[in-house]
Amino acid sequence: MKQVHVAVGVIFQNDAFYLTKRADNVHQGGKWEFPGGKVETGETVAQALQRELQEEVAIDVLACQPLLIIEHDYGDKQVKLEVFIVDQFQGEPTAQEGQQEQWFSLEELSEIDLPAANTAIVEKLNQHFAS
Numbered sequence: 001m002k003q004v005h006v007a008v009g010v011i012f013q014n015d016a017f018y019l020t021k022r023a024d025n026v027h028q029g030g031k032w033e034f035p036g037g038k039v040e041t042g043e044t045v046a047q048a049l050q051r052e053l054q055e056e057v058a059i060d061v062l063a064c065q066p067l068l069i070i071e072h073d074y075g076d077k078q079v080k081l082e083v084f085i086v087d088q089f090q091g092e093p094t095a096q097e098g099q100q101e102q103w104f105s106l107e108e109l110s111e112i113d114l115p116a117a118n119t120a121i122v123e124k125l126n127q128h129f130a131s
């Protein structure tokens with residue numbers, strides 16, 4: 001099965017993380033996600049991140065730091081998530097596609113329904129932001 005390459009942005013501001021809810025009718029529907037999407041042909045992952053965050057939540061990424069790369073097999077789909085922390089951006093993230101949106105604390109990220117691949121992201125964030 002072909003692997004889908006995805007750019008994912010962990011939007012972080014004032015000790016909180018901005019997530020949107022995936023529509024019910026799509027892959028991993030109804031779960032909270034970090035905004036992002038597929039890297040298109042001819043695009044770098046950084047360009048994909050910039051484009052997807054503009055399309056989905058209308059922010060301009062000013063800087064991003066790589067956090068981790070996750071390869072996960074959902075059975076019906078194989079994904080490679082390249083995850084970046086986005087803590088410098090212009091604009092206020094706002095869901096552009098009618099998605100539910102919410103800012104969560106680090107503690108809350110462990111309690112909400114996320115795609116299985118995201119367990120590794122939350123673990124890494126716990127290490128990264130441990131105080």
Ligand SMILES: Nc1nc2c([nH]c(=O)n2[C@H]2C[C@H](O)[C@@H](COP(=O)(O)OP(=O)(O)OP(=O)(O)O)O2)c(=O)[nH]1
Nearest residue numbers: 006008027028033034035036037038079115117118
């Ligand atoms: N954006 C995002 N995708 C995730 C996360 N965790 C996770 O397993 N995924 C998976 C779900 C999807 O199979 C894939 C993302 O692809 P997508 O369907 O949202 O791609 P896209 O935004 O380009 O959407 P589209 O053009 O197909 O409508 O990655 C996450 O935290 N954020």
Ligand SMILES: [Mg+2]
Nearest residue numbers: 035036037038
């Ligand atoms: Mg998407």
